[in-house]
Amino acid sequence: MSKFLKGNYTVTENGSERQALQDNNFTKVFESKALEKLGGSIAFVVKKDQFVWEGEDNVQ
Amino acid sequence: MFSEEQFKLLSEATLKKTAALGLKHAQENLPYLEKTIKDLQRELQSESKKPALVVSAGPSLHKRKSIETIKNRGFEGYIVCADGAFGHCLRSGLIPDFVLTVDPDPHRIIRWFGDPRLAERPEDDYFRRQDLDPALNKDEFDRNEELLKLVNRFGPQVKVIISTSVSPEIARRCRETGMQLYWWNPLYDDYEKQDSVSREVFKLNNVPCMVTGGNVGTSAWVFAQSILQSPDVIVVGMDCSYPPGTKAENTQYYEHLKAIFPDDPTKGLVKIYNPHLEETWITDPGYYWYAQIFLQLVKMAPGRTYNCTEGGILFGEGIDFRKLSDVLASLR
Numbered sequence: 001m002s003k004f005l006k007g008n009y010t011v012t013e014n015g016s017e018r019q020a021l022q023d024n025n026f027t028k029v030f031e032s033k034a035l036e037k038l039g040g041s042i043a044f045v046v047k048k049d050q051f052v053w054e055g056e057d058n059v060q
Numbered sequence: 061m062f063s064e065e066q067f068k069l070l071s072e073a074t075l076k077k078t079a080a081l082g083l084k085h086a087q088e089n090l091p092y093l094e095k096t097i098k099d100l101q102r103e104l105q106s107e108s109k110k111p112a113l114v115v116s117a118g119p120s121l122h123k124r125k126s127i128e129t130i131k132n133r134g135f136e137g138y139i140v141c142a143d144g145a146f147g148h149c150l151r152s153g154l155i156p157d158f159v160l161t162v163d164p165d166p167h168r169i170i171r172w173f174g175d176p177r178l179a180e181r182p183e184d185d186y187f188r189r190q191d192l193d194p195a196l197n198k199d200e201f202d203r204n205e206e207l208l209k210l211v212n213r214f215g216p217q218v219k220v221i222i223s224t225s226v227s228p229e230i231a232r233r234c235r236e237t238g239m240q241l242y243w244w245n246p247l248y249d250d251y252e253k254q255d256s257v258s259r260e261v262f263k264l265n266n267v268p269c270m271v272t273g274g275n276v277g278t279s280a281w282v283f284a285q286s287i288l289q290s291p292d293v294i295v296v297g298m299d300c301s302y303p304p305g306t307k308a309e310n311t312q313y314y315e316h317l318k319a320i321f322p323d324d325p326t327k328g329l330v331k332i333y334n335p336h337l338e339e340t341w342i343t344d345p346g347y348y349w350y351a352q353i354f355l356q357l358v359k360m361a362p363g364r365t366y367n368c369t370e371g372g373i374l375f376g377e378g379i380d381f382r383k384l385s386d387v388l389a390s391l392r
Contacts, residue, residue: 038313038345039074040274041163042082042225043248043257044353049360051286053247053269054098055262 062330062345070349074274079248079257081164082225086245086261089224092231093243096267097221097287100242104288111137111292111391112284115156116277117144117192120371121297126384127152130296133388137292140221140284142276143172144192145297150210151195155217159239160280161230162223162246162272169226171196173233174208191302191310215239221283224267245269246279273353281354285361292364294387299372300351301332301343313344332373336381341373348373355379 047053113135115121130139131154141149141156143163149156163169167181172193175181178201187196196203215237222231224245234241247269248257258269270286272279277298284293302311308326311317317328330348333340343351351374358365358378367374368384375381 038316039070039077040346040349041074041078041165041276042223042246042272042274042279043075043078044071044272044274045075045247045249045258046271046357046360047247047250047252051271051282051357051360052097053251053258053262055266 078164086224088228095242097242097244098268101287112288112290113139114280114295115141115145116297118297118299119191120299120369124370126296127154129384140280142280146172147193147207155214158219158221160221160276161226162276162279164225166227170230174211178204212237243267246272275350285363290363294366294368296368298369298374300347301341301373304339
């Protein structure tokens with residue numbers, strides 16, 4: 001029987017992703033697959049406790 | 061719960077998703093640029109500072125009938141609303157002073173203003189599934205016609221605080237209705253970095269960059285704090301979560317979570333107990349990220365912040381979690 005089940009190509013697997021899914025490791029899956037789809041409406045960053053930036057020397 | 065590292069990655073993913081499109085729209089919006097949020101600040105300089113009420117489009121806005129409370133109790137301050145709450149405000153007879161818009165999505169966002177080209181849009185069930193404005197869940201074309209008329213009628217009384225990242229179709233629609241446009245750039249990234257998108261867009265249009273908070277509701281709150289300089293800022297409809305008992309399939313990212321956790325998509329959701337409400341709400345990574353950002357920003361804010369959503373997970377240091385009617389009475 002085994003001779004009929006012999007594969008004729010090498011399966012490419014994402015080992016870490018599969019392992020993460022098997023382990024229910026949310027962190028690994030979250031990082032590897034979900035982020036781009038779960039992102040926000042617009043980019044966010046905050047710098048030097050400023051709400052508004054108007055060029056080099058004018059901050060608020 | 062979610063880690064700092066995950067939030068960093070979420071932030072990077074959002075930058076990747078929105079920066080290129082935002083920059084493209086900033087170029088296309090160049091012909092429409094006239095006034096900016098700094099011009100607005102100058103125009104308001106002679107007026108005394110007033111409190112602001114920021115209307116976001118979370119499910120509690122409808123559940124708690126917040127607009128009805130505002131109308132019944134009265135409010136002598138600025139009404140600032142997120143684009144997703146604009147239709148609900150107008151349908152309920154509340155004309156906001158300002159409406160914020162920032163999301164660069166090329167097809168969806170114009171719907172909040174009434175979409176003159178709705179029939180030509182690609183098939184999209186977003187508005188039938190979303191909980192931001194349940195009125196748009198069915199009879200989409202009829203409700204769009206209604207919104208077109210409402211925005212045409214009341215537009216001249218509203219100032220739109222419009223991000224250069226949005227589709228130029230929105231700029232044209234707002235101008236056609238007679239709204240006054242005040243432009244801003246989203247602060248996309250660290251402007252001191254060599255290849256900063258924020259710096260690039262600022263060089264392109266010389267429009268001030270404002271912190272977004274990752275979503276339009278928080279952008280509206282930032283606007284109230286920084287441009288209006290309101291001493292008291294009330295927020296309603298800022299749930300950052302789903303009400304107790306919400307089924308996983310009714311959450312915004314369900315399809316994505318199902319793809320990640322086919323055996324149990326609820327693994328991507330988190331339950332958070334709100335001690336003010338004595339209720340447990342459900343959140344997902346995106347909404348939880350928004351709440352954490354807000355808690356970070358509230359520490360920088362010059363004005364007080366009252367969360368009068370009466371629902372959700374946005375509570376913590378710097379946020380006065382109160383009943384809307386009580387705060388409206390105390391600010392009189």
